[in-house]
Structures are given as C-alpha cells and as structure tokens.
Amino acid sequence: MSVWPRWLTFVILAVGFLSAAMSGARAEVRTLKLYHLHTHEKAEIVYKRNGRYDPEGLRKINIILRDWRRNEPTKMDPRLLDLVWEAYR
Template sequence: MLTDSSQSMTRRGLLRAFAATTVAAAPTFTNASGFLRGAGDIRRLKMYSGRTGESIDTIYWIEGKYIKDAVDEINKFMRDWRTNGVIKIDTRTVDIMAASLRLTDTNEPFMLLSGYRSPQTNAMLRRNSRGVAKNSLHMKGQAADLRLADRSVSQLARAAAACRAGGVGRYSGSNFVHVDCGPLRTWGR
C-alpha cells in the first residue's frame, strides 16, 4: 500500500499498467536495449527465495517513475539472508533483471540465489569457492545470481546479455546466471 501522495498511482495509471501487461508481447532480443531505455509503461519483477521462503511480484516502475515502496520491498527481498543486512539495490540491476525476465517469455519467477552480500558473507564465500570476486558487485547492491526453472542457463544468459547493460556470467555447472550493472562483459559457459 502506498502512503506517500507523490508515489500514489492514479486509477488511469493502474488501468494502463494492467492493460499493458495483457497486450504487450515480450520483446525480441533485438529490442532489449530499447526496453531498458524506457519502452513500455511498466516494469515488473517476480522472484522467490528458496533460502527464506519469501516471494515477490511487484510493479516497481510506472509511467517513467520508480515506485518507492516497491523498490524498498525489492531491497528488503534481496537482502543478505545470512546477516539480514539490507542495502539499496541499484535500480539499474533491477531493470536488467526485469528486462531479462520479460525477454525469456516465461511466467515463472526468478529464483534469487544471491542479491546483496555483506562483506562478511562475501569473505566467507570466497574462502569456500573459487568463483567469488574479492570486490564483488554483490557487496554494492549491483548484482544478482538468478535461476529460472523453465529456462536453461544459456537462454537466461542470452536474454541478460541482449540488454547490453552490464555483466553476465554463465555458471552452467551450478545452474545460475549472474547479472550486474557494472561494465559490459560476459564470462563462463
């Protein structure tokens, strides 16, 4: 529920948002960068966490504006589940995630494996795994590790890379894709 009048949605805006979700076809990969630049009236994100049992399905951007309460909800959802630490997740990463989900043309939500990581969590993961960066963008709220039940790592990685908006790592052996809003780059197989 939105309480701030500057964040409230008009009835007309809500009707447009819901109409857009029913008539808008998923863009092709060639349209991904246009989607990130603002094509469309709404942005929606659906995720669940196997670690916490929580799920989220929220419209966080409508008619060119982020919805503060929805972004706050995403921040809390993507917290470091080990420490309960919450940080502001970079909305560029959220936009990449939403665009990637839409481009995969699925109704499935993402499974969030890792969003924000505290420095303590990142250090612990580095001690136990070779693939964890010392200065991981997860610690800045700029990265997420994601999985889709009904799409392959390759399909999800192609969708994320089509956004041409940050880093995309394929971790086929562990069945997940890393996305971030850092420099444009790809890695893994």
C-alpha cells in the same frame, strides 16, 4: 528532385519514433517476480510506473533481496532491475 533534404527527412522520422517510444515507456508498469532461495519468500513487486521508479517497490525489493544471515536489507541499483526485467520479459 526532393523538396526536403534527405537528412531532414531522417531527423523528422527519428523524432517521431522516439516520441512514440517515450510515450509508451511512460505508460509502462514494470514488475518483478522474486523468489528467495534461503527464506523461501515469494514476491511480485512493481518497481517502476510511468517511467519513474516506485520508492515503495524499490524498498520491498531491497528487503526481499536482503542478507538473510544478518537480516540486513541491501541497496539494489534500479538500473540492474531494469536489466533483469528486460532479460525476462
């Protein structure tokens, strides 16, 4: 018979895996390479460092993904950028 209940062993393992995953995410740098079809602009922009969004990187992404007809920057949701990064890594 085990000294530890099965569920407690599972919880301890889950906490260990989650903390390892979180520490890896904190040290991560996320970069997107973008190409604007209409203006032919290219950019490689770091938008997230150590688990935090980089305001300067987000500003640059909003500029390159602007409405090229009116030359007005957009406001991209950073979670969408994470989704794009996940799809193309």
